[in-house]
Amino acid sequence: MKQRISKYSLITLLTASILGGCSKSFLELEPRGTQLEANFYKNQTEIYQGLVAIYDVMQWGNSGGYTMKMPLLTVASDEAHAGGSDASDQPSWVAYDNFPMLDPYRGPQLGLWQKNYSGVYRANLFISKAESATGLDANFLSRTVAEAKALRAYFYFDLVRFFKNIPLIVGPIPTSELYSLTQADPADVFAQIEKDLTEAIVDLPLTIPVSENGRISKGGAKALLAKVIMFQNQDARMGQAAQLLNEVNGSGVYSLLSNYGDIHNPANRFSSESIWEIPHSSLSAWGDWGWINGGEGNVGPQFIGMADYSGPTYSAGWGFAPISLDLVNAMNGDPRFEYTIIDGQALKSGGANYNERYQNTDYFIKKYAPMQAFRSPVGTAELNWPYNEIEIRLADTYLLEAEALLRSGGDAARAGLLLNGGPGFEGVRSRVGLPPVAVTLANVYNERRLELATEGHRFFDLVRTGQAPTALASKGFTAGTHEVLPIPQQEIDVTKNSLKQNPNY
Amino acid sequence: MARKRKRNVTGAISSVKATDLENMPVFRVEQSLQGRVSGLTITSASGQPGEGSTVRVRGTTTIGNSDPLYVVDGVPVNGGIDYLSQSDIASIDVLKDAASAAIYGTQGANGVIIITTKKEIRSRKVNYNGFVGTQAPWRKLDLLNATEYATLLNEANLAAGMAIAYPNPSSLGKGTDWQAAVFNDNALIQNHEVGISGGSERSSYYGSFGYLNQDGIVATSNSNYKRFTARFNSTHKIGRIATFGTNIGYTRTKSQGVGTNGEWGTPLNRAINLDPITPLVETDPTKINQAPYTNSPYIVRDANGNPYGISTLVTSEILNPIAALKVGQGNGWSDKFVANGFLELEPIAGLKFRSNIGTDLAFWGDESFQPLFYLNSINQNVDLNGYTRNSNRGMYWIWENTLSYTRSIQDHNFTVLAGTSAQKNYGESQGGTKRGIPVERFEDASLNFSVPQTNQFFWGGEYQTALSSLFGRVTYDYDGRYLLNAIVRRDGSSRFGPNNKYGVFPSVSAGWVISRESFFGVSDKISFLKLRGSYGVNGNDRIGDFRYVSTIGGGRNYTINGVLIPGFSPNAIANPDLKWESTSQLNIGLDAVIFKNLSVTLEWYNKKTYDMLLGIDVPGYVGNSGPIGNIADMENRGVELELGYNGKIGDVSYSITGNISHLRNRVTYLGDDKQFLGGQTFGPQGVEMTRIMTGYPIGSFYGFTTAGLFQTNADVANHKNHNGDLLQPNASPGDIRFVDINGDGVIDNDDRGIIGDPTPDWSYGFTLNAAWKGFDLTFFGQGVAGNEVFQAIRRFDLPTANYTKEALGRWTGEGTSNYFPRLVRNDPNMNFSRSSDFFLKPGDYFRIKTMQIGYTFRSNTLQKAGISKLRLYVMSNNLATFTRYSGFDPEIGGGSYGVDRGIYPQARSFMVGVNLGFN
The missing domain is CATH 1.25.40.390 (Serine Threonine Protein Phosphatase 5, Tetratricopeptide repeat)
Known part of the structure; x- marks a missing residue:
């Protein structure tokens, strides 16, 4: 009897276990707390969250290298030197300060390329998702699509300014073409930018209520369009x-x-x-050096602050972008000097101190210098400066x-x-x-x-x-080459030369 | 899946038994394997109490997670096995070849380590094992003292055309010995274990309690480990056909840890790099009343109220290590239950049904407090303090059922087995911070305090995976002469899409016991001889969950009118064709017993991993990350030898065992036209030090090749290309001569290449046991050869960082050195800021891991008192290390594998202990 019961229980157990081991539904887990792309963007809230993700890219300062435009372009111009601890501190900044050093590997190109194409990707995705979504408020849809187009134009304008010869992507990339896109005629890129802005201007609001500060207005898109036209330099x-x-x-x-x-x-x-x-804000109190874009802070002030500064008002930075004597001399006697340039010697004679770093001139950027009063109390302060960038x-x-x-x-x-x-x-x-x-x-x-x-x-x-070759001659600027950055070599490699390098690089 | 008798084994399995471990206390299971079995490369991550090791079975199998699978009493265990107390272990088997690991299917590719805990001891027994001891670093670095430091800084300044900083270096004396401040030469350790076992014919049990308390030899106040373990194992026979048993283990740990091998401000990295001029504590009232000590009210102070020294020479993360330890307070904890219960039915002789349910339920977390502090201008928190707690719960269960039938017909012996297994792993985490709580000390910090909503932060997450499998095995032998074993396993994983959910992993192995052949006859010389071979395929699904679909990720936020608005976008492009990674392995082995007491095992293997799961590179213009794909290939080949000998000379009985393994790892493919993956970097500039490159071992060192130093201006002028241009125009005599590897006439990043390998070619171990009357002696040594260590202990980006005394032998004029370059503050030749073979040192070492002398008392008095065993011993761990490497420790595992950034070294310890047994 005992034996018989055991046999039955054995068969029951075995059946149950085989069912358990084979059951397909056991393996089909639904991701919890994670949305799938396939069923996201289905209502107004999610569409708006998709729009926010495009805006997010504008405030990135690190995407394959530090690329905060205000200090970086200041370094590239005759306004400042690279600075930092030494020439090996930020080689990409040093190269942009000393044009002959730019090459397909060295320079700020990878970060700028990745940042702006990330923005383009999110804008393209948003536009295709928003336009196929149903049941949205018409005003909401037209305004958000206009914002996405203005943002796409913004990213493309930076891409065409920095690189000139770039692939023009305005929708999803078919898998078969993932590695084989080629560069567009720059005129077509400009035409697309102007088209996007012209369309956006129609639907963007003239004024932005305080509660929406940070979103793009009609005036913003118009001003950008004017800049885009003027950049093409046709009288x-x-x-x-x-x-x-x-x-x-x-x-x-x-x-x-x-x-x-x-x-x-x-x-x-x-x-x-x-x-x-x-x-920018310190609201996303970020402390992770591995993913700086995860925060909302501006790293620029940290870069240009005086190294190891101790004294009143300012906070210590890393000593990048010391102001050139060219600019100091040009601004001498100008009432804007005191709001533009920090005179380090004057601070020192007032009892403050800082360490001289690479290419030190004792003059520092003031407009976005790190100040104790704004140092983020949360996260890693260096990454979380709440300084907006006025574009x-x-x-x-x-x-x-x-x-x-x-x-x-x-x-x-x-x-x-x-x-x-x-x-x-x-x-x-x-x-x-x-x-x-x-x-x-x-x-x-x-x-x-x-x-x-x-x-x-x-x-x-x-x-x-066309003034760059003369104004930047001392930095080795060569006409016909250094107006644009090299295409990142990584891009040329991964596309197996589908992308061509810019001339003379 | 029961253990087989060694004679019938057809795969490559190495074993360690409890008796081998009994007299050699270690704190983690990995350590008890190091040097003891062939085919394993075990490298301690650091000497911090509670830290694990990098364990590689027959080399690195995959670029992703290459850790072996640990199975304890049939339960695959996640998150490390430091929860096991050594005296609870009955045996450890390491399954090295694919055919042996095949029964573990998907998860066996990295090798399987099977641990069986103690049970089934029928006589009543109580055992106590305990020891106490003291630990100290076995070596400190020779760093420059203040006078030497100032002298060299002056020299570097002059060479750069700057003014000297110290007109009178000798007035500075020796300065501060930061190592003395950080190291503890008397860190205590104690361990106590009580085991109770007993039972009858039908029922047996084993129970134990253990307690371990280990202080770290570095920054003891912030580096220590406590572990409490409890275990209850039992087996019962019910009726004639059923056996039922449980194994239940509980472990609680509490630990504090510091950074162990990093350049971002670990205690040791700070001790190495901080200038010796800055005092540990500033006591000079004049200086205390000046900047930087007046910079903030939150300057960290000692018990007497004096500020800890703040360096004005070296900055950034390299600051006073003792001050930093005062403000970086926190601890980690875990509670872990690993339990299983099984029921075995044998209704007919030979027909067995076994059902096993196992769980691994773990709770773990940490807490940390950040007070208000000012360490230097960059490292400060002067606004609000913060207290953070994280807690996690992980639940894993497995239900496995097997049906087997064993039968012998004449000399034909066979077993067939079929089984199913279902596994699920899920868990969640949550954590939060409260800022601005009204306390000043970690001990007083609590989340109970109320703070405004804006000062509260909360986060969390969850995960889940499932695995379901069917498997079958046929084992056959004829007369113990011809052996055959075949396994097929089909695994389904939730990590893959509907089209590729399942993978099938077959294997076969066979053996021929030549010594049982009649033609072999009876030999005095060779009493046993077996030739065996195996081939099989194992899988790997160790990637993140849901990587085959495109998921939406958060954190794409934007500030609108001062409010953080959440944004979402896809995490990566989808790859619906994602499938299993596979590893195949061919193994050929030979077992022999020669002269009756010399056992020999020889193995040869060739292991190939393909369809390796890696992130796919997509062009940047795609604008999002590429998906995980099946991309790369890798290969490991090796030979292994294990020897054992027992002998007796007069009253002295002894045994000698030894093993040696040779390993060759090659990355063979990384994708079309893809030559490398990035690896470890150093410093804020991210100088590349290692790469994963096709044709080379994984994680090889990468950099420039050097050819001595320029001795004269003529040397610099002669280092030129075919056009007559100087290869190193910025160089001066005393600088490193870099080699133009690619011959393009310029020295640039294209001249970098593979310059060394962190993984040893050879690993070996050697044990000698001897006994004479009541005395016993154990000597156990272990070593590696054929690897390099990248010595990156100095922060070259901080020109004022301290040096080791090696810098005293720098180049100071023609012929003074051809190795250590001149010192010049701005280093125009990039002597120190380029990764090069200048930093590579031989990593070979031989270490006396254990040296122990014991004495066992034998007397009737003890017997009458119920004491069956009384043994006292003295022992030393890491008594001596023989190496040419000059850093703290040549053994560098973990995330910074092979790169020394100021490693937290392993301790040399001395202990006294007792083994006590009661009847």
Whole structure:
């Protein structure tokens, strides 16, 4: 009897276990707490989260190398040297400061390439998902798609400025073409950027409520479109640029701040002068050096701060981008000097101290210098500086409009107002109490240099106006080569030469 | 899956028995295997109490996770096996070839280590084993003292055209000995184990308790380990046909740890690099009243209220290690239950059904407190303190059922077995931080304190995987002469998509016991001789979950009007065709017993891993990460020899065992046109030190080749290319001469190549046991040969970092050195900032792991008192290490494998112990 029971139980157990071992559903686990791409983007909340992911890329400072545009482009121009602990500290920055050192492996290209194509990918994905989603509010859809297009244009504008010859991707890449895309005619890239911005302008709001600070406005897209047109440097199109800039500058939405020093006060976010501003915060209290983009902080201030600084006001940084004596001399006596450049010797005589680093000049960037009052109390402070980046501000568009007017033979009087100011009109120079100067292209260019110093405009201004070979001669800049960066060698390798290297690299 | 008698084994299996381990206390199972069996390369991650080892069975099998599978009493155990107390172990079997591991299918590719705990001792017995001891570093580095440091800094400044920093170096004296501050030369250790066993014909049990308390020899206040273990194993016969048993183990650990091998501010890396001029504690009132000591109210102070020295010379992470230990406080803990229960039925002789349910339930976590502090301008927390706790729960279960039938018909013996197995692994984690709690010390920190909502942070996650398998085995032998074993296993894993969920892994092995052949006859010289061979395929699914679909990831956030808005986008491109990684292995072995008491085992194997699971590179213009794909191939080949001899000379009985293994690892394929994967880097500049490159061993050292130093200006001028251009225009006499490997006429990054290998070609071990009357002696040594260590202990990016005394032999003029370059502050020739063979040192070593002398008391008095065994012993672990390597320790495992960044060395310890048995 006992034996019989055991036999039955044995068979029962065996059956049960074989069923358990074979059951297919046992292996089909649903990921918990993780959404699948296939069923995401199905409602307004998820679509919006997809849009946020595109915006996110704008504030990346590290994606295969440090690429914070404001200090990096300052280093590439005649405004600053690379700095850091020594020449091996950030070789990509050193190479961008010393153009003959740029090669397919060395330079900031990989980080810039990856960052901007990540933005393009997210924008493309968003546009295709949003346009196929159903049941969305029409206003929501048109505005978010317009933002995605403006952002795609933003990323492509950086790609075409930095690299010129790039693949143009505006949708999903078929698997069969993953490794075999080729570079587009730059004219087609510019055309796509202009198309995206032109379409975006229609649906973007003129003003952004405070609760949405950080999103793109009509003025932002228009100003960017004008910049894109002017970068192509055709006098025939300067009239079009002037018109767009006139619409921005005259929109009534923006005004110059009366105090120049307030523009870059980190506490003074989204001021009336700001047109396109990239927010940063220490809200995502990040402490992970392995994934710096996971946070929302700006690493730029940490880079350019005085090394091992001790003293009042400022916080210690890593000593990158020491200001060149060229810029110091150019700004001598200018009322904007004290808001633009820190005089290290003066600080030292006041009792503060810092260590001199590579290429030290004792002059440092002030507009986004790290300050104790803003040092992040959470996460790794170095990665979490809550300093917004102002990509486009009114003084920039004033001077661009003045330039476009002069180059298109437009209203010289308005160009003069924008540059110098006049009765009832605050211009760039009158705002800081400077006397008028002759309304010449040379003076407009010079004003841009002084007004916008260290904000990341100078390098591309020199390139687009053809002044780079002379202005950057001492850094080894060669015309026809260093206007653009080399295509990252990794890209050429992984595509098996489907992508071609830029000339002379 | 029962153990087979060694004579009938057809695969490559090495075993260690309890009796081999009994007299050699170690704290982790890996350590008891190191040097004891062939085919294993075991490298301690560091000497920190509780730390594991890098264990490789027959080399690195895969670029991903190459750790072997540990199976304890039939339960595959996750998350390390430090929970086992050594005296609970009855035996350890290492399954090295594919055919032996095949029954573990998917998870056997990296080798399987099977551990069986003690049971089934029928007589009542109580045992106590215990020891206490002291540990110390076996070697310290010779670093420059303050005078030497200042002298060399002056020299480096002058060479760079800068002013000297110290007009009178000798006035600085010896300065601070940071190593003395960090090391503990008397770190205590104690271990106590009590085992109780007993039973009857029908029922037997084994129970034990263990306690281990080990202090670290580095930064003891922050580096220590406590472990409590309890175990209860029992077996019962029910009726005539059923056997039922359970094995239940519980372990609790509590530990504190410091960084063990890194350049980002571990205690030892700081002790090596920090200047000897800065005092440990600043006592000079004038200096205390100046910057940097006045920079912050949160300067860290000693018990007397004096500030710990803050260096103004060396900065960044390299700061006062003792001050840093005061503010970096935390600990880790774990509670782990590993248990299984089985029921075995044998209704008819030879027909067995066995069902085994096992679980591994683990809880683990950590807590840490960050007070307000100011260590230097970069390392400070002057706003709010913070207290963080993390806790995790992991649950794993396995249910395995087998049906087997064993029968012998004349000389034909066979067993057929069929089985199923289902496994599930899931868990979750949660953690949180409260900032600004009203306490100042770690001991007082608690999450009970209320803080504003904005100062509370919470996070968490979860995971789950499932595995389901069917398997069958046929074992056959004819007269113990011809042996055959065939296994097929089909595994399904939740980690793969519907199209590739299942993998089939077959294997076959055979043996021929030549000594049983009639033609062999009876030989005095060779009493046993067996030739065997095996071939099989194992799988690997150790990748993240749900990698075959495109999942959406968070953290793509953006700040809108000062509020963090969450953003989401796909984590990577999908790869629906993801499938199993496979490893095949051919093994040929020979077992012999010669002259009755010399046993010999010889193995040869060739192991190939293919379809290796790796991230696929996609062009950057794709804008997202590539998926995991089946990409690379790798190969391991080796030979192994194990010898054992028992003998007796007069009253002295002795045994000698030894083993030696040779291993050759090659990465054979990394994908089309892909030549390498990046590896370890050093410092903020991320200098590449290792690469995974096709044609070379995994993780080989990568860098420039050097050819001595330039002795004269003529030497620099003569180092030129075919056009007559200088190869090193920035060099001066005393700088390193780099070799233009690719001959393109310039020295640049393209001249880097593979310069060395961190994995030993040879591993060996040697044990001598001898007994004379009541005395016994154990000598056990272990070593490796044919590997290099990358010595990266100095932070070259900090020009004021300290040097070892090796720098005193630097080049100072023609003929002074052809090895150590001149010192120049800005190092224009990049002598120290390029990875090169200058940093490579031979990694060979031989270590006397255990030396023990014991005495066993035998007297009737003891017997009458119920004491069956009383043995006292003295022993030393790591008594001596013979190596040409000049760092703290040549043995460098873990994540920084083979790269010495100031490794936390293994301790040399001395212990006294007692083994006590009661009837």
